[in-house]
Amino acid sequence: MDFDYSPRTKQLQAQVREFMDAYVYPAEQRYWDEIDANTRAGRRWTPVPVIEELKPKARAAGLWNLFLPDSEYGAGLTNQEYAPLAEIMGRVPWASEVFNCSAPDTGNMEVLVRYGTPEQKKRWLEPLLAGEIRSAFAMTEPAVASSDATNIEARIERDGDDYVINGRKWWTSGAGDPRCKIYIFMGKTDPAAPRHSQQSMVLVPADTPGVKVLRPLSVFGYDDAPHGHMEVDFANVRVPASNILLGEGRGFEIAQGRLGPGRIHHCMRTIGLAERALEMMCQRASRRVAFGKPIAQQTVTQERIAEARCMIEQARLLTLKAAWMMDTAGNKAAKGEIAMIKVVAPTMACQVLDWAIQVHGGGGLSQDFPLAQYYAHVRTLRFADGPDEVHRNAIAKMELGRHAA
Structure with missing residues (x-):
């Protein structure tokens, strides 16, 4: 496996980072303010204006439908090429929607691309690709x-x-x-x-x-x-x-085709969120003083920061391996790695977020920081696309089969 990213991926990474720096990170507080304003006005379940404003900018920058490997409809990127882009987007949970790369639309669009009739694509896929619905x-x-x-x-x-x-x-x-x-x-x-x-x-x-x-x-x-x-x-x-x-009785076949890439996307976005949490953890630990010295100088904090870095790197490499195997050998050959990343990535992120919350003290539990909501989001992923136990059972059965007499 080549651990380096392709030239096209590196170019897109730079573009997505620039877009996030220019538009998304500066709009984070505005996003929460607009959610609050919608709630006070009795229209909580309506689109958030800042996201709708940023979508045309992302599309104009060519950062649209990057998740789709089908070059007719999307960017034509492989799973391995898209994965690091999903990680960057994942640093802000709502950012993927800006690029028309958010679940469940991504999985549903892939289903329509793979299994939809021309009529189904015309009626539903095209407006989804355009971000209209x-x-x-x-x-x-x-x-x-x-x-x-x-x-x-x-x-x-x-x-x-x-x-x-x-x-x-x-x-x-x-x-x-x-x-x-x-x-x-x-x-x-x-x-x-x-x-x-x-x-x-x-x-x-x-x-x-x-x-x-x-x-x-x-x-x-x-x-x-x-x-x-x-x-x-x-x-x-x-x-x-x-x-x-596709036809009657083909539901499981469609589900497997849908879930493989979706799990790569989920895991890489989760890794991006863990990176953001570690960054916030380090910044907070350096600024706060407890018992006569910065929290960053407390041994327990240093151990957690080091462990978080190790865990993030391990999760990323395993996820990229799964993406590479899907691209080179197919989803079936990568089923073990896909199951493993679905266990490893959200479990890792939950732990990193828990440590980040600890460093933030009581503030980490409050609305003054996004960590509590990040934790709720990541904890959900230990059920989404199959609970941990289902994936662990699958991994164990494969391992037992590999070593059977």
Whole structure:
């Protein structure tokens, strides 16, 4: 594996850093002020103006849809080339949206690029690529342990030229945004089929009768408005049969194609956030004095800073290895590394953020610093795209198989 970045990646890294320095970091306080203003005005679930202002600037700079490896629709970057760009964006949790590189739209656009019909691409992919609309992915259900996706109970039943959909979903990220116009919905089309051929995915326009957003779910008290993680009810929702993706029984196949790159993106953004936390930790430790000397001179602080640096570097190298393997050998060959990074990156970031909060004292828990919200965001990733336990089980089975008699 070549550990160096390609010339194109280095150029884009410089461009993304320059854009972040010029526009994103200076707008961080404005972002929070606008969230507060929307809340006071009773319009909490509306787009944040500063993000909408920055999107045309990013697009004009050529920093748009960088995540898409398909050169017809995106930048044509490999996973390994995009990964370090995702890390830079990840230093500010809302920055990815500025570049039209935020989840769940990235995964949904990849699904449409890979599996959508020309008609589906025209209606939904093109406005998503243009940043005109947003989307959601409806998979997890409150009534069952969705870590085992074969447990999903929602039904997609054929009725003439339509499918009729019934089910309750939650943690449907992005469904709180008024710009969310399309759901990718996963449910069972044939409960009698083999275990991994029962599920299908279908496109459900958000304004279809029977689709009802019930409530936002909070994460440690944060509702992540205006994006949100919503509980959504689908009651006798009728869509044309042409809205099926790839065909009946292909849901797991689509999910695997969607999740591989998405996990690389999540992990690299998480590494970027950990870098930001370590930077804040060092700055705070150098400025604050306790027991007669700066906190940075306390041995325990130095140990934590050193350990954080080691952990970040290890997570980055493992994630880049996974990206390289996906590019050179395919998602299936990289499944072990993909599972490992999904465990390693958010666990690492949670620890680094915890240490950064400790250095900030009581302030680290408050709204005066972003660390508490960063922690809530990263802790969520230990469930998103599969909980730690599922990935650890997969890693253990591969390891046991490798050493079987």
